[in-house]
Amino acid sequence: MFKRIYNLALVFKEYAVLSVLLVVSLILMALGDNAQLRHVRGVATVAFGVVQEQLSFIPRYFGLRGENDILRRMNVDLADEASQLREARQENDRLKKLIGLRESYRYPVIAGKVISKNLTLLRNTITLNVGKFNGVLPHMPVVGDGGLVGIVSSVNDHYSVVRILLNTDFRASAKLERSRVDGILAWDGNNLILGNVAKTLDVMAGDTVITSDYSSTYPPNIRVGVVQEVSEQQGSLFKAVYVSPGVNFVRLEEVFVLLYLPDSERLDLEQPAPQKTRR
Amino acid sequence: MEHYTRSALAVLALLLLQTTFVPFLSIGGFLPDPLLLWVVYVAIRRGQMEATITGFLVGLLQDAVSMQFFGLSALTKTIAGFVAGYFFNDNNTEQTLGSYRFLTILFLSSFVHNIVYYGIFLQGIQDSVFSTMIGFSLATSLYTVVVGVFPMFTFVRKYRFSQSL
Numbered sequence: 001m002f003k004r005i006y007n008l009a010l011v012f013k014e015y016a017v018l019s020v021l022l023v024v025s026l027i028l029m030a031l032g033d034n035a036q037l038r039h040v041r042g043v044a045t046v047a048f049g050v051v052q053e054q055l056s057f058i059p060r061y062f063g064l065r066g067e068n069d070i071l072r073r074m075n076v077d078l079a080d081e082a083s084q085l086r087e088a089r090q091e092n093d094r095l096k097k098l099i100g101l102r103e104s105y106r107y108p109v110i111a112g113k114v115i116s117k118n119l120t121l122l123r124n125t126i127t128l129n130v131g132k133f134n135g136v137l138p139h140m141p142v143v144g145d146g147g148l149v150g151i152v153s154s155v156n157d158h159y160s161v162v163r164i165l166l167n168t169d170f171r172a173s174a175k176l177e178r179s180r181v182d183g184i185l186a187w188d189g190n191n192l193i194l195g196n197v198a199k200t201l202d203v204m205a206g207d208t209v210i211t212s213d214y215s216s217t218y219p220p221n222i223r224v225g226v227v228q229e230v231s232e233q234q235g236s237l238f239k240a241v242y243v244s245p246g247v248n249f250v251r252l253e254e255v256f257v258l259l260y261l262p263d264s265e266r267l268d269l270e271q272p273a274p275q276k277t278r279r
Numbered sequence: 280m281e282h283y284t285r286s287a288l289a290v291l292a293l294l295l296l297q298t299t300f301v302p303f304l305s306i307g308g309f310l311p312d313p314l315l316l317w318v319v320y321v322a323i324r325r326g327q328m329e330a331t332i333t334g335f336l337v338g339l340l341q342d343a344v345s346m347q348f349f350g351l352s353a354l355t356k357t358i359a360g361f362v363a364g365y366f367f368n369d370n371n372t373e374q375t376l377g378s379y380r381f382l383t384i385l386f387l388s389s390f391v392h393n394i395v396y397y398g399i400f401l402q403g404i405q406d407s408v409f410s411t412m413i414g415f416s417l418a419t420s421l422y423t424v425v426v427g428v429f430p431m432f433t434f435v436r437k438y439r440f441s442q443s444l
Binding site for chain 1: 327328331332334335338339342348349350351353354357358361364399402403
């Protein structure tokens, strides 16, 4: 094999020498950086690109596996990035709404993130990532983008538990925004009901329910939800007013704790006097 | 060995000539190429292989002196030596050198040399590279051929002298 190549080189030795010397000359030229050389390089790049484009239909079998691996990895990375971007966009939308909400309250607020929730029990709660160190205290109201969420029931240094509307221990004095009809809002385990509404009073489905001035726990005029259904109960003096909460607890992620505490002077005054027990 | 030493000395002398005296012969910016004359002479006298290598070495030397576009003269003079080497005929060396055939070979080699040279040298500098390249190549080649007439007459005289003996 080598002998054949050697013999061939001997026969065409002039061409071999010419080729070697031309290659050496071209290498020497390529080592420089003249304007002409830059132009030639540019032309060569374009020409090479054109040829490469024409030949691109021929698959490069040996590189395909490696290329596939790279593309798969890139695909996973891009999918992950796209997911993060979607998440960021949704979070951005939510936070924009919350900023609008924050500005609508007269009280200072603390932003918190819901880190756990249970919604299937009779006494449902959510846990926030803010606690005493952030200024959160028990009995502070919590609001979300749709309105009232609940009230802080217990707090430690960094976390707090919120008793939400969907809790049988929840009570709030509320009223209808349109007709100013008052009632007591409570959850019976299945529905949020505005109770103590006399049959004669003006209540319609679609009415907005807000916290009332009578509430000693919540500041007035916080949106709670809308009247979903009004039913007359046989043999009762009151209507059953079913309220749909403004907050979607399933999707709730960010909330504000209102730095509002009931007026202790008012509470003291309204506290019933101790009665003497008869023996 | 003596032959190579003489060749080297001749090349150095021609290089010196080209860098000192030849610029004074400029006509319209065009110059003859005495080093190419030497390469063609080697091709006719010693053959294609030696002319190709001589062309490369002479070109390399010229590049080193001019420092303009390193490798370009080496490339073009290698090609010129190779082209001129095609006309090597061991039996008619003196006749070829002492006749118009020498000038024809010189013109052809010079033209190929200059086409390649200007073809690369004018890239990115001139807009109409082709016409400029042809014009420059023709002018430089013709001038080199004109200068080549003088050694040809010398070879003619030498050939006649050798024939008269």
